[in-house]
Amino acid sequence: MDASATVFDNIVQSRRSMRIYDAEAYFDSEAVARSIRRAMLAPNSSNMQMWEFYRVTDPQKIKDIAVFCMNQNAAKTARELLIIAVPKNKYRARAQANYAFHHARYCNKPIEELDKRSARKLKYFSRLMPMYYFQDWLGLWGAVRKLIVSIASIWRPVVWQVSKQDLRVVCHKSAALAAQTFMLSMLAEGYATCPMEGFDSKRLRKYLKLPRSTEFNMIISCGPGTTQGIYHERFRVPENEVVFMV
């Protein structure tokens, strides 16, 4: 193993979910800012970056949100909380941002003057992505999209994940990759974290005054770790139960 693999291995091996943070030790909140910037570099579906990061640093607000987290120690004792949200209503803005980025790469030339590949890229963000992410309340558009891909699948391989619920999974997968990047980065900075999904998302949404379309991926508590904050030794099922050669 080379030196960087050893460093990375140490980070991964030492990450544990921390349930009790040290209230006294120094905590550099700039480490959180740096880790969020790294998390924003996580791979994500179509580069739509359907994520938002809400930092909670105020002790009273941490207390308030810990109540929504069922008063879990991991939240109550945290020095900072990071809430990773999926703003489902921002897909048009994100598609537009990607469009503008690529259009600038192509010197803002009209689409008719571009080669096939570049024109396809622009259409991907101006037409396909808005169509793919568009949702109605009942999920009828998702059902229509599913019907279209079912018909197309008779002739060729298709992406089946087009329904309203599928799109939620698409967004949350990417947000979770950002979450993991954040946690590993925090560890590299010398701090512990705990990912949490055990919280009242409706109360949290109201508290943060976010629209109903916003979902939460997870809340990550962070701070200086303690030995009593790791409740037991690590357990994983054996490799031969989860790793398969194809």
Ligand SMILES: Cc1cc2nc3c(=O)[nH]c(=O)nc-3n(C[C@H](O)[C@H](O)[C@H](O)COP(=O)(O)O)c2cc1C
């Ligand atoms: C999506 C997700 C949600 C989780 N929710 C909670 C939670 O609400 N409270 C908690 O104490 N731990 C939570 N955990 C932490 C897991 O319990 C923990 O990762 C698992 O037991 C393995 O332990 P380790 O992280 O120390 O390796 C969550 C982890 C993930 C990935």
